[in-house]
Amino acid sequence: MPSACTVSANYLSSSPGLRRYFAGIFLIEITVSDGGVIEDFMFPDWATMRFNQAPVIAGTTREGGQLGKSRFSVSGPRSQEVNIRTGSLRQWGVLIHPLGWSLLVGKPAHEYANRLVDGMADPTFERFRPLAEMLFSEEPDRDGELQRLTEFFDGLEPLDEPAADSIAKVYDALYDPEVDSVAQLADVAGLSRRSLERLCRRTFGFPPKLLLRRQRFLRSLTDFTVDPSLKWIGALDAAYHDQAQFVRDFRHFMGMTPSEYGQRYKPVVEPVIRERARYGRENLWGSDGMASLACT
Structure with missing residues (x-):
C-alpha cells in the first residue's frame, strides 16, 4: 500500500x-x-x-x-x-x-x-x-x-556559443507539430543535414530524428494526462500513423506500455505534467503552439 x-x-x-x-x-x-x-x-x-x-x-x-x-x-x-x-x-x-x-x-x-x-x-x-x-x-x-x-x-557570465541562433531555431521548430521530418528541421534551421546532426548531438544530446520522435510522444503523453477522458486513442499526436507506432514509442521512451503506465501509481509525474502544460500555455507558447526562445 x-x-x-x-x-x-x-x-x-x-x-x-x-x-x-x-x-x-x-x-x-x-x-x-x-x-x-x-x-x-x-x-x-x-x-x-x-x-x-x-x-x-x-x-x-x-x-x-x-x-x-x-x-x-x-x-x-x-x-x-x-x-x-x-x-x-x-x-x-x-x-x-x-x-x-x-x-x-x-x-x-x-x-x-x-x-x-x-x-x-x-x-x-x-x-x-x-x-x-x-x-x-x-x-x-x-x-x-x-x-x-x-x-x-x-549574475553568472554566460559562455560563448557561436551557434546560438541555430540552436534557438531548432528548439522552436521541435515544438511546431507541423515540423515532422529531419529535412524540415534542417530547412527551418538553415543547416545541412550533417550540420544539424552534429549540432543536435552537441547541444540537444540526441540525433534530430530522436528529438522529433520524443516531442511527438510527449505531446501525446501531455494531452492524455491533462485530459484522461480522451483515452489514448484521442490523445495521439497527428504525426502518428497508427496506435501501434505510438505503443512502440511508449515502450522506447517510458520502458512500459500505455496500459502499464495507466495502472501505475503516479503521485508526482501527473501533477508535474499538468502544471507544465498550464505554464506552457500561459507563458511559453503562442496561439500557434510554438515555443519562444530568446537568444540574448
Whole structure:
C-alpha cells in the first residue's frame, strides 16, 4: 500500500533574462505521511538541475545508473524515464533548454544524455554549488528563495556559443507539430543535414530524428494526462500513423506500455505534467503552439 502523500508542483515566472537559459523554473513540495517514502518516475525531458532543501530523493536510470541522495542533482537531457524514490521534499529546479545548456554548462550534451550526476561532486557543475548552499531559508520562503535563485543565475557570465541562433531555431521548430521530418528541421534551421546532426548531438544530446520522435510522444503523453477522458486513442499526436507506432514509442521512451503506465501509481509525474502544460500555455507558447526562445 503506497504511503499517503500530498504533492504541489508550481512553475514560476522569473527574470526575463533567464529565458535564455531555462524552459522553466519550478518548486515541488511533497509531504509523505508518517515519515514514509513514495516511488514514481520522471518522463523524458531536457536537462534539469534540482536543488533540495534536504537530501531525501534518489534516482535510477533504465540502464541501472544510480544517484543517491544529494542536495544538488543534475539530470542530463533524457530520452528515457528515470525512477525516483523520495520522502517529504522541498525542491527547486531549473529546466535547461539546449541553448541554456550551452551557455551555462558548455559540455557536449550527449556526454550527459540519460545520466544522473551529483552536482556537489561532478566538477562540471562546480560553479552552481554556491546556490545549493544559500538557496533555502530555515523556514519555507518561496518568494525569497525564488529571488535568490534568480539573482544567482542573472549574475553568472554566460559562455560563448557561436551557434546560438541555430540552436534557438531548432528548439522552436521541435515544438511546431507541423515540423515532422529531419529535412524540415534542417530547412527551418538553415543547416545541412550533417550540420544539424552534429549540432543536435552537441547541444540537444540526441540525433534530430530522436528529438522529433520524443516531442511527438510527449505531446501525446501531455494531452492524455491533462485530459484522461480522451483515452489514448484521442490523445495521439497527428504525426502518428497508427496506435501501434505510438505503443512502440511508449515502450522506447517510458520502458512500459500505455496500459502499464495507466495502472501505475503516479503521485508526482501527473501533477508535474499538468502544471507544465498550464505554464506552457500561459507563458511559453503562442496561439500557434510554438515555443519562444530568446537568444540574448
